[in-house]
Amino acid sequence: MAHSVSSHLKLRVAEYDELIRRLVPAYPAMRPVQLELLALALPEGGGRVLDLGGGTGALAAAIAERFPAAEIEIWDTDPEMLGTARERCAAFGDRVRYVQRSFTDPLPPCDAVAACIALHHVKDLSVKAGIYRNIFAALRPGGIFVNADTAVCAGPVLRDHAFELWARSMAPHGIDRPQALTHFASWAHEDFYPPLITELGMLASAGFVEPECFWREAAAVVFGAVR
Numbered sequence: 037m038a039h040s041v042s043s044h045l046k047l048r049v050a051e052y053d054e055l056i057r058r059l060v061p062a063y064p065a066m067r068p069v070q071l072e073l074l075a076l077a078l079p080e081g082g083g084r085v086l087d088l089g090g091g092t093g094a095l096a097a098a099i100a101e102r103f104p105a106a107e108i109e110i111w112d113t114d115p116e117m118l119g120t121a122r123e124r125c126a127a128f129g130d131r132v133r134y135v136q137r138s139f140t141d142p143l144p145p146c147d148a149v150a151a152c153i154a155l156h157h158v159k160d161l162s163v164k165a166g167i168y169r170n171i172f173a174a175l176r177p178g179g180i181f182v183n184a185d186t187a188v189c190a191g192p193v194l195r196d197h198a199f200e201l202w203a204r205s206m207a208p209h210g211i212d213r214p215q216a217l218t219h220f221a222s223w224a225h226e227d228f229y230p231p232l233i234t235e236l237g238m239l240a241s242a243g244f245v246e247p248e249c250f251w252r253e254a255a256a257v258v259f260g261a262v263r
């Protein structure tokens with residue numbers, strides 16, 4: 037029984053990883069960018085990273101592998117996602133912790149905060165501004181926030197262009213343009229991709245002195261700031 041549950045979870049990890057790369061083809065390119073930036077803030081002997089909306093633990097596992105002394109807390113409200121993350125990250129023992137809590141809650145002290153395609157679930161900008169204030173408060177001076185997500189201009193020309201490029205990037209993964217547009221319309225019910233300038237402005241308002249875009253490709257973006 038335990039074995040079959042375990043196999044099932046492994047299958048879910050594999051399925052999730054495959055699906056996310058088809059829907060967000062920029063996903064794998066964002067990871068090394070995030071890891072390089074986390075290296076700026078993580079001391080050799082450890083460090084504590086919060087992974088907000090960590091889902092199945094893909095980012096947490098990559099962080100745990102790259103920084104063998106770091107501790108990572110995955111915050112996610114979905115117990116099933118956390119269960120899958122637990123399976124994926126089992127090899128890292130108690131260096132990875134699983135916290136069933138909303139990333140809108142106050143955060144514990146840490147060296148770095150990371151998120152990957154999770155904070156776009158926040159549709160209300162005032163709530164997102166509160167999250168950024170909480171991140172600022174949790175980070176030690178010199179700590180870093182690195183968010184890999186989606187940012188789209190509000191003006192129609194650049195907005196349409198970004199979605200067009202995103203749709204085009206899905207084609208080699210078997211998702212044609214009408215299917216891509218259907219996905220975008222459906223995700224719009226749950227997701228919100230504020231323009232990058234809005235994101236950076238909210239980080240500045242939260243107290244970060246030099247918010248920065250570290251990488252971008254069409255709608256996909258890695259941005260954040262050093263406290």
Ligand SMILES: C[S@@+](CC[C@H](N)C(=O)[O-])C[C@H]1O[C@@H](n2cnc3c(N)ncnc32)[C@H](O)[C@@H]1O
Pocket residue numbers: 056088089090091092093094095111112113114117137138139140151152153154157
């Ligand atoms: C698309 S998944 C991304 C998972 C993972 N970061 C990755 O890169 O594969 C978004 C995750 O955010 C989580 N989430 C959504 N709203 C949340 C909230 N308010 N607090 C914590 N997690 C949340 C969802 O449960 C889901 O696991």
